[in-house]
Amino acid sequence: MTDNPISYFFSCLFVLAAHIAMLANVFINGNYDSITSVIVLSCAVLILDIAYFVFMLFFRQSSYTINFLLILVLNMSVIFQSCFGGVYFSVKHYITAIAALAACHAGYLLCRDYRWLQQHRTFVYIGIGILFIAILTLTGSRSMWISIGSFSLQPSEFIKPLFVLACATSVFEQQKKHRILCFNVVYENLAPLALIILICLLQWWCSDLGSLPTFAAIYISGFLLRICYPKAKFSKKTFILACVILLAAALAAMKFAPAYVQDRLHTDIWNNTDGSGYQQSQALIGIASGGWFGKGPGKGFLCNVFAHENDIVFATICEEWGLLYSLMMICVILIMIAVPLINPPRSYYHGTMAAGVCAAFTVQMALNIFGSCNMIPFTGVTIPFISAGGSSMMVSGFMIGMLNASLTPTIIHRKQRRQPA
């Protein structure tokens, strides 16, 4: 960063300009009783922006692209969440946004060195085990929340980054094959398989089947990169067999899904606008009434619908800010997870890790957005960084830190290039 102060300056300026434009919109079009609420919100957002820009100067990284995108999207999220139903300053979401920033740097620091990660993989399994036990013992009667005073934690969220790490692999690890009967087995590949089975059982026990596709996507990305790495004797038979098993599992899941899942699979929301289709129908009406440019911050009606700030948050933003702005917001998140396409992962291990993070983020966004818009069955998953919820924000921050850690260190890269000369 310090190598390129012009880039740093203009990146800061871009983020600040984007947030100031949003705050100006709140000021001009927003629904507020007192200007104080807008001033407080503006100050909070701009102070966090500037504080983070300063903090970045002291935190040496190979690349800061993701950090700029992260602060951009997090403060966008703070502004969105502070406007639902009327402008006020959402302190809780602000704190979770700061926690997400901190988690991002923690993720970066922990995941930079893949050798260290591989050596300590056992801790990943132990972490998952502890979370399993916590869910089984502390969440009460088969739910997914642990309540501590006025706070609630969702431990299954914390399994996601650990599972991404469990699914990450190196080419070297894939060479350690063992002959069992007539199969060449990589022992290390059995752990993710066992974990995904256990996670399925756990999610079923918790009645939280909505998160399963996210875990399945992480596993699928890991599985694909295990059977398709360059020196692997890629077996089409294995691939076809895996597809058949996956299809059979999906069909079986559809057939034997619990009643509440079956209901969501087959519900006609427009014939159940007061029942099981209430949230989705209201969400779609909200999007339609918002149009391209929205009704104005705080002027929507979706704030009266349950889970407007997380499960149907896309629609709530569409209603107040317009579909165009919501698409831009999604675009920023997509750019963030697409950074590894421009700045390639530093190792195969980091590549598989980045793919896992990307899979988790895209599937979560798809489940939330397409589910609330009645394109797929409705689930209660969150949009990373946008939906309210501490667990989700911190985990998303940590995972984006993992993604950041996977990028090729450009400074080192340049130094290496200079050496031959």
Next chain:
Amino acid sequence: MKSIKRCQFVISLFIVVFILGMAALVVKIQREASFYMMNSGNHELGMVYDRNGDVLFDGSLEDSDRKYEDNYFIDVGNLIGDNKGQMTNTLVAKNIEKLNNYSFSQGLVLEGGKAAIYTTLDHKANRKVYDAFGGNDGCAVAYNYKTGEILICTSLPSLDVTKGYDNIADFRTGTLISKAMYGTVPGSTQKVSTVISALEIMGADRLFSKRFTCEGKYTNKSGDVIDCHDAYGHGTLDIQQAVEKSCNPFFAQLIEDDELPLSRLKEVYKRLGYAINGSESEYIDINGIQCEKASTTLNDPYEFKTQWGCIGQGDTLVSPVQLMMWQSAIANGTGKMTMPYLIDKVTNVHGRVTETAETSYSKALFSEDTADTMRQILLTNGANNYSYLINGYTIGVKSGTAQVDDGKKENSLLVGFVDDKALPIAFCILLEDRNSTSLKTENIAQVMLDALSE
């Protein structure tokens, strides 16, 4: 580096699939946003116009508004309907989304929205026909058999939708439906279908060579008696005379004839669109309005019920619209029905035309030869028996008297077409309880054709 590219490929795969999904979502929202808004209870409706720009429905009208004179909409009240939810099979109820003064880019347009449906109806002509019923119940429907435009469709009793439904309990039976769309006992107008079937199966020469005798009643091969409306009998008749006299014994004997096998009769009836012997009936779609299709019983050619059904009594039901559509297949000389429509064009909130009507035809119900022969039979009937009743037009017609309420009441029907390139009209008129009035279907036909030729 190759290994890293694999990772990037997987990342790209997830992102591309997600972007495709988002694109589909945007398209879906764009296309369905109006529908969502209609379900929100917060909408601004536009207008429905007739072919000359007369208002048939005004979505901006509040309950207390008295913008239009009393009963202004009554002639089309149960066809055009409103958005109150009391009538579900009406033009407005079935096309309410098209009237939504909303666009995704503009949102709800509270004033000056141009969402509208321009119908093919002629309000003035419709009103004249409505008035011609003189308070009697029934319905009349007429359309251009070349283009398919429905010009007249009125049904009595009707209602003034602007007055609301506070006294709905006092509404007479049938007030909230357009009877033209619902099955009714067709009486002898059914004989048109039977003659078409006989022509298809036997051919014109064989059918015209047939002679049957009417002695006022006919005891069929099962021992049941088919009465003729002329107790003295019509004597020996050929098919032309039988149609003109509407002779029941002739048709009972025709159904029993070995040259008209039941299996083939069923085939032709099915082609015409009948649901036979309780098979599931379908609907004719007229811009979303569901029009009932015909149904009848064809079990045994010697059985009373089958013969009675082919004569047009008993459990045979045909909607006036379908009777009119068969006339178009005859009048066109092609054996193909011209499909009727009510909506000429639709404009959106900006006034831009989003939908325009196109003429379409059914598949061939019968051959061109059959159509031609049937056309001649009806035109001869018109010339011989109706030229002095309906003046000024060359028409092919068939009348019918339907026994309803277990024979306690009789409805009068008239189906036909005008054989004139300048006035290509096919029509059907139903006058209920004909014995309670001196009015005749021919009188209504005269008013209708005069109004349309103005």
